[in-house]
Amino acid sequence: EADIYQTPRYLVIGTGKKITLECSQTMGHDKMYWYQQDPGMELHLIHYSYGVNSTEKGDLSSESTVSRIRTEHFPLTLESARPSHTSQYLCASSDVAGGNYNEQFFGPGTRLTVL
Amino acid sequence: RKEVEQDPGPFNVPEGATVAFNCTYSNSASQSFFWYRQDCRKEPKLLMSVYSSGNEDGRFTAQLNRASQYISLLIRDSKLSDSATYLCVVNPSMDSNYQLIWGAGTKLIIKP
Numbered sequence: 001e002a003d004i005y006q007t008p009r010y011l012v013i014g015t016g017k018k019i020t021l022e023c024s025q026t027m028g029h030d031k032m033y034w035y036q037q038d039p040g041m042e043l044h045l046i047h048y049s050y051g052v053n054s055t056e057k058g059d060l061s062s063e064s065t066v067s068r069i070r071t072e073h074f075p076l077t078l079e080s081a082r083p084s085h086t087s088q089y090l091c092a093s094s095d096v097a098g099g100n101y102n103e104q105f106f107g108p109g110t111r112l113t114v115l
Numbered sequence: 116r117k118e119v120e121q122d123p124g125p126f127n128v129p130e131g132a133t134v135a136f137n138c139t140y141s142n143s144a145s146q147s148f149f150w151y152r153q154d155c156r157k158e159p160k161l162l163m164s165v166y167s168s169g170n171e172d173g174r175f176t177a178q179l180n181r182a183s184q185y186i187s188l189l190i191r192d193s194k195l196s197d198s199a200t201y202l203c204v205v206n207p208s209m210d211s212n213y214q215l216i217w218g219a220g221t222k223l224i225i226k227p
Contacts, residue, residue: 033214040123042219043159043202058214090158103149104215106158 003027006091006107013081014115021076021110023091032074033104035090036060043090049074081114088112116141118216119205125222128193135189136221138203148186149204150177153220159202163188190223198225 004025013019025032030051035043035058045058049068063085064078074093078085090109094102121138128134140148148165162175165186169178176189190197203218 035217040219042119043217045214048214103161103164104159106160109158111156 004091004093004105004107006089006110008110009108010111010113012113012115015080015082017081019078019081019112021089021091021112023074023076023107024072025074025093025105025107026072027093027095027105028071029093029095029105030071031094031096031102032068033092033094034058034064034066034074034076035092036062037088037090037109039088047076081112083114086112086114117218118142118207119203119218121201121203121218121221123219123221125224127224127226130193130195130225130227132193133189133191134193134223135187136201136223137185137187138218138221139183139185140203140205140207140216141184142205142207143181143184145184145205145207147206148177148179149206149215150175150186150188151202151204153200153202155200162201193223193225195225195227198223 007022032049034047037043044060046060046062047066088109091107092104094104118141150162151159152162153159163177165177165179174191178187200220200222202220205216
């Protein structure tokens with residue numbers, strides 16, 4: 001089983017609130033990712049990190065921000081939540097060893113609903 | 116055209132049958148390929164990495180056809196527990212720092 005954790009698992013919040021989705025992994029992986037997935041749709045990469053102090057934006061434009069101060073921790077923050085942010089957010093990590101065949105391990109996801 | 120395309124299904128298959136589905140990719144330079152499994156409202160989990168022309172793991176066989184730019188997944192002797200969405204994933208570059216491209220998935224329903 002992968003050792004990657006996300007909190008909260010479910011969040012219902014009002015428009016305009018600031019939220020932080022937590023993601024932690026205990027595998028010592030350098031690479032971490034945030035994906036957004038709507039029901040029945042593909043995963044879209046919104047942020048990723050190669051290591052401490054490294055953050056990059058993904059393919060899908062997102063109003064969220066991330067930080068990577070510690071290897072194990074990769075939180076995602078929305079400064080002002082809107083109904084359009086309603087989705088499932090999946091955090092993942094992978095090792096640098098193995099080249100192109102690195103498996104990505106996923107956390108259980110946070111299901112966000114913005115009213 | 117999407118970079119990675121899959122038939123969304125659902126594929127309704129009786130238990131014990133063999134089922135196969137394909138995934139096409141648009142970038143001919145793509146280097147590595149994967150099948151992930153995602154259960155309803157759960158996170159994706161790696162099922163198989165697809166090496167060179169293909170590989171086999173128990174009841175599951177993945178094949179790669181570079182000329183036609185598709186990968187396939189074959190499931191033999193299907194079980195009820197195989198019901199899930201199968202995600203095709205492509206790394207479009209030799210650079211391991213390049214990001215994966217995810218298909219939207221093929222939904223498989225195994226019926227008793």
